[in-house]
Amino acid sequence: xxxxxxxxxxxxxxxxxxxxxxxxxxxxxxxxxxxxxxxxxxxxxxxxxxxxxxxxxxxxxxxxxxxxxxxxxxxxxxxxxxxxxxxxxxxxxxxxxxxxxxxxxxxxxxxxxxxxxxxxxxxxxxxxxxxxxxxxxxxxxxxxxxxxxxxxxxxxxxxxxxxxxxxxxxxxxxxxxxxxxxxxxxxxxxxxxxxxxxxxxxxxxxxxxxxxxxxxxxxxxxxxxxxxxxxxxxxxxxxxxxxxxxxxxxxxxxxxxxxxxxxxxxxxxxxxxxxxxxxxxxxxxxxxxxxxxxxxxxxxxxxxxxxxxxxxxxxxxxxxxxxxxxxxxxxxxxxxxxxxxxxxxxxxxxxxxxxxxxxxxxxxxx
Numbered sequence: 322x323x324x325x326x327x328x329x330x331x332x333x334x335x336x337x338x339x340x341x342x343x344x345x346x347x348x349x350x351x352x353x354x355x356x357x358x359x360x361x362x363x364x365x366x367x368x369x370x371x372x373x374x375x376x377x378x379x380x381x382x383x384x385x386x387x388x389x390x391x392x393x394x395x396x397x398x399x400x401x402x403x404x405x406x407x408x409x410x411x412x413x414x415x416x417x418x419x420x421x422x423x424x425x426x427x428x429x430x431x432x433x434x435x436x437x438x439x440x441x442x443x444x445x446x447x448x449x450x451x452x453x454x455x456x457x458x459x460x461x462x463x464x465x466x467x468x469x470x471x472x473x474x475x476x477x478x479x480x481x482x483x484x485x486x487x488x489x490x491x492x493x494x495x496x497x498x499x500x501x502x503x504x505x506x507x508x509x510x511x512x513x514x515x516x517x518x519x520x521x522x523x524x525x526x527x528x529x530x531x532x533x534x535x536x537x538x539x540x541x542x543x544x545x546x547x548x549x550x551x552x553x554x555x556x557x558x559x560x561x562x563x564x565x566x567x568x569x570x571x572x573x574x575x576x577x578x579x580x581x582x583x584x585x586x587x588x589x590x591x592x593x594x595x596x597x598x599x600x601x602x603x604x605x606x607x608x609x610x611x612x613x614x615x616x617x618x619x620x621x622x623x624x625x626x627x628x629x630x631x632x633x634x635x636x637x638x639x640x641x642x643x644x645x646x647x648x649x650x651x652x653x654x655x656x657x658x659x660x661x662x663x664x665x666x667x668x669x670x671x672x673x674x675x676x677x678x679x680x681x682x683x684x685x686x687x
Contacts, residue, residue, distance in 0.1 A: 359617045364388055364615045365416035365424035369453070369500075370404040372530060373560055374584050376427075376578045377401075379666075380452075384425065387612035395616065404529045406430040406499070413437050418445075423447045423619045425611055428455040430499035431635065447618040451611050454501050456634050458530055461624055462473040462644040463611040465602050469503045470649050471509020474555060474579050477492070477651045478510075481577035481597035482553050486518055489552035492542050493524040494535050494565055496557035501635050506557050506581070507631055514555065527561060536564030543572050554578045559587030559599055566595050583652055583661055588672055591654050592680035601660050602649040610645050654684050662686065 323431035366384060368376045385397050387464035398416060402409035405427045413438070416424055424441065426448050428434045438448050440456025447460040454462050479486045491514055496503030503526065514521060523542040527534050535556065542551070553576050554569070556562035569576065577597040580587050610627055617624050628643030652660050662669055675682035681687070 352528055360410055361422055361619060362392075362394055363398055363419075363421050364414075364518055364619060365421045365426075366397050367398045367409060367412050367416075367426050368399075368401045369409065369429045370529065371401055371426050372404065372532070372559065373582065374586075375582055375604060378425075380608050381560065383608035384451075384612045387609045388616060391613060391616045392619070395619070401506050402429050402553045404429055406433050410437060413441070413484035417441050417444060421446070423429050423449065423615050425449045425615055426453050426455055427451040428501075430451050430498070431501040435638075440555070449615050449618070450642075451609055452502070452607065453502075454632065454634060456636060456639065458639060459634075459642050460618055461614045461628050462632055462642050464502070464644070465607070465649055466646045468509040468512075470602070471506040471511075472513050472582065473505065473649060473651050474557075474581060475510040475513025475517065477598040477600070477653075478553050478555055478577060478579045479513060480651075481579065482518065485552060489518045490520050490522040490546075490550060491518045491553045491555060492519050492539070492546075493555045494538060494549045494557065494561055495524065495526045495555075496561075497499065497528055497530050498526045498529075498608050500530070503557060504635070510555055522546055527557075530558060530560060530562045532564035534564075535561035536568045539565040540571075543568065546570035549573060552576055556580050558582050559584040559596075562587060562596055562599075563590070566590060567578055570595075583666065585667060585671060588652075588657060588661060588667070589674075589677050589680075591652070591657065592672070592677055592684055592686075594654075594680075600649050601652045601666075603647060603664065604666075607647055614645075642657060657684065658686050 361367045388395050388397055400412040405461055409429045431453055435456035441448055442458045450459045450462040450466050482489045495507045502592045525538045556565050556567055556578055559580035559582045562578050563586055566578055578667050579598050580596055581600040583599045583601040587596055587599045614624050628645050630644040630646055633640045669686050673686060
């Protein structure tokens with residue numbers, strides 16, 4: 322679901338398996354896809370991309386640490402697909418072939434996963450959809466109420482436009498069409514903006530959530546609409562907001578821009594006034610719940626207490642998927658201290674580097 326974004330190139334993580342019996346059950350190291358009981362002490366973790374800083378900074382380490390806490394002898398086999406569906410398919414198939422029985426999957430392209438998950442299920446592999454709801458017979462899904470997040474984004478932009486909102490034209494830069502969360506963000510945002518502003522005058526979906534592509538589309542919007550042809554910009558996430566704001570600055574345009582993910586660079590732009598708001602999603606509970614579900618599935622334990630909701634896949638084919646959906650909130654300059662810093666997502670020192678010290682002081686962040 323990223324202008325100064327850290328881009329981390331992920332190598333394939335090789336995990337050595339212990340030969341002894343684990344607390345999580347009998348080890349089946351070396352079992353192939355068609356083999357016996359499989360590997361009952363290893364959990365696969367497949368993340369989709371590395372343009373968004375959250376995955377390597379938060380999701381992966383939190384999930385790995387929680388799995389280790391709950392199952393000291395469990396191992397995690399990790400890979401990042403770097404936004405390539407075929408790469409992720411190979412990573413997924415390799416885990417199944419190695420006999421891994423539980424896979425946490427944050428899909429690159431949710432539509433592509435149907436056959437993978439179906440084949441895995443036939444081999445007794447449980448797939449936990451993380452953050453993005455993959456297609457297929459998923460064992461569990463952990464994420465946020467993504468349509469509500471879109472509504473929050475819309476509300477944030479309307480509030481940033483203030484009394485001028487009803488007379489304002491808005492540009493919408495949406496997320497990747499292969500991410501199942503993106504249409505939910507878009508739907509939620511439209512439900513607010515379609516009545517809260519004058520008109521959405523330009524709208525584009527951005528493949529791979531690319532900040533560079535968002536920058537180009539924002540430039541095209543300015544060329545098409547003129548510098549005064551819009552009064553605000555909806556950006557589906559902070560990474561793209563960075564690219565959008567760069568394009569706006571180049572043309573000397575200053576309008577409210579929203580985002581999502583509470584990325585460090587996004588928070589710093591909020592403090593300087595370049596970005597109006599972001600959406601803060603508490604990643605730790607999402608990641609830790611996912612780890613807990615994965616360990617329970619590995620041990621053959623019931624997960625009902627962790628999945629109070631049922632969801633249906635975006636195609637409508639797969640129903641009653643056990644799920645846990647978390648809430649989110651709008652973050653502006655006024656509440657960075659009481660949310661991001663209070664929850665120890667980032668320390669004040671992380672945000673208030675030399676370039677941002679004055680902006681932090683003005684916002685009361687020390």
